[in-house]
Structure formats: C-alpha cells, structure tokens
Amino acid sequence: MNQVEGNVAAQPSPRKLSRQARREQLIEATIEIIAQRGYARTTLTDVARHAGLSHGLVNFHFETKEGLFSETLSYLAEEYRRNWTAALEATGPEPSQRLDAILRADFNPEICTPSRLGAWCAFWGEAQSRPLYQEQCGSNDQEYTRVLEEICGELLAETGQTGDRVRIARVLRMTTEGAWFDLMTMSDPYSMEEALSTSFICAAAFFPGKFTSQGAVVEA
Template identity: 65%
Template sequence: MEQSLAKSEVPPQPRKASREARRLQLIEATIETIAVRGYARTTLTEVANQAGLSHGLVNFHFETKEKLLTETLNYLAEEYSQNWKSALEAAGKAPAEQLDAMIRADFNPAICTTARLSAWCAFWGEAQCRPMYQEHCGANDDAYFAQLVTLCTAIQVEGSYGCDPKLAARVLRVTLEGVWLEMMTMNTPYSLAEALSTAYACAAAFFPRHFGPDGLVG
C-alpha cells in the first residue's frame, strides 16, 4: 500500500465542475487518504493534495475536518446500503437465493476495495467515531440485520432446521464483518474468492441443505 500522497502524482483537475462532482471527488479523496494515513492523521490539506485541489476548495465544501469525515461516512453507509438492496432486487424470489445475494454483495469489487475496507476499519476502530457512527449508520445496520433475520427465518422454516434464525443471522453478520477486517489486517490478504468461501462456510454450518462451500446447493 502506498505510504505517501505526493501531490505531484495526482493529475491536475479541471477548474470547472459541478458542486456535487467536486463534493464526490473530495469524498473519494478522503477515502483514499484515510486508507494511507488513518483516521487521526487525515487532514484537509492531505485530502486536497490527494484530490489535486486547493485547501480552500475543501474548506468551501466542508468547512471542517469533522464535517468532511461525517459526509464521507454517510457516503460509505449509503453506498453499502444501496449495494445490498440492489443485489436483493436482482436476486430470485427464494429466500436462499436472496441470502446468497446479500452474502455476495459484501464482496462486490465496487465496494470491497482496499481503500474502502481501510476507511471502514478506521471508522470502526476510532472510539471518538462511535457516537457519529451510531447516529449516521445505526438505522442502516438495523435494516440490514432485520433483512438477514427475515431470510434466515424463512430458510429455517423451509428446511426444518433446528437453529435459531436470529442467532444464525447474527453469526453470519459477524462473520462477514470479520472477513472484511481480516482482509485488511492479515500480512498476506486473501482473495475475494477465499473471503466468499469463508462466508459460505458459515451459511452452510446453519443451512447445510441450502448452502455449501461454493455457495447455493442445487
């Protein structure tokens, strides 16, 4: 992973861009900066350098580091939420197909990137972020977990499994979050395919007639 954000390495950006385009550009630059420097060492100046923009322009759009980080967290949370909801909409109607879609959604290359995983880990790991995280992400987390419980309950009934579906949903969620964290902290990170296999192993432990090590059974 790069350890510096040399301004000279960033291509110059066009002077004219819409307010929303600049905002998104700065949020993406913040994600990249957090990935390299961590939460505490991320500054408006570093973000400006990463984006190839002036410090004044960052101030114009976000005013303070705290506002920039809050908006970045909101952006990541909404991106994550839309990702799994879109996956559900595209999935089949069977509960196992929908659960499979939710599992796969976590390893969508569009959101499961080194920079995004690092940013999420930074937000999770900073004690001072926890109130902000709960305020801005708590409802999304509740909706995600409720959907997991609904699907696990339906599969449990369909397959006459003896497990507690709420417990199965919680273990699956913890496994998915743990895989994300492990992908960032291991000296030799494993591939998305191996990460997905780990998640499937968890699903198979609760619902062996629906899931196997490679995903859906049948």
C-alpha cells in the same frame, strides 16, 4: 410545456453538476487518505493535496474536518446500502437465493476495495468516531440485520430445522465483517474469493443441503 422543454427542466444545472462532482471527488480522496493514514491523522490538507485541489476549496465544500468525515461516512453507508438492496432486488424469491445474494454483495469488487475496507476499519476502530457511526449508520445497520434475520427465519422454516434466527444472522454478519477485517489487516491476506467462500461455508453449517462453499445449491 413540450417534451424538449420538459427534458431540459429535468436536468440539473451545470453548476450543480460541477459542485456535486467536486464534493464526490473530495470524498473519494478522503476515503483514500483515511485508508492510508487513519482517522486521527487525516487532515484537510492531506485530502486537498490528494485531490489536486486547494485547501480553501475543501473548506468551501465541507467547512471542517468533522463535516468532511461526516459526509464521507454517509457516502460509504449509502453506497453499502444501495449495494446489498440492489443485489436482493436482482435475485430470485427463494430464501437461499436471497441469502446467497446478500452475502455476495459484501464482496462486490466495487465496494470491497482496499481503500474502502481501510476507511471502514478506521471508522469502526476510532473510539471518537463511534457516536458519529451510530448516528449515521445505525438505521442502515438495523435494516440490514432485520432483513438478514428474516431470511434466516425463512430458511429455518423451509428446512424444518430448529435454531435462533437472530443468532444465526449475527454469526453470518460477524463472519463477513471478520473477513473484511482479515482482507485489510493480514500481511498476506487470502483472496476475496476465499473470503466469500468462508461466508458460504458458514451458511452451509447452519443450512446443510442449501449451501456449499460456492454458494446456494441450485435445485433442479
């Protein structure tokens, strides 16, 4: 096989590209509608209308509302996982650099948008969605928590401080999640920069000298 043939073979067919693009279009519309109307009040008709597509096309791709919501949650969860893992891969090896990166990742403007925050809050807040959330996001949550606990343990060892890495990681996670909730629910929310600064202040409380309200301290 020559190089041209190999390149052609490696490319998805136009039909597959079109199908995937259409599914993502519908998922993005679902995120917007859930953020506006909430989990329970969102219908396939709402999604189709927002996407500018027919109700039948939504049924063709997802069959049921539950199927669409399941795909939407998986889409958001995978997007979130890629975001924080990419941030860690792009930063330095020091634990303070890694904690800085993972905290900043939560406030990346590409994932920290009003519609995505609204959709996450809807999935968290609806009791009926909880089994769905645990089934599809549980392993991602566990991976994130494990890495955060690992970083906190490394910082404790580096600074010679005593502390419980599990509880410190939990407080840091609760701080970022609380900031997300504030950004979504407050009538006059503070800025995303302030939300990130709040997370860094939390890190500085546990690791003084390693963090300020602006992030990890850069040592000369």
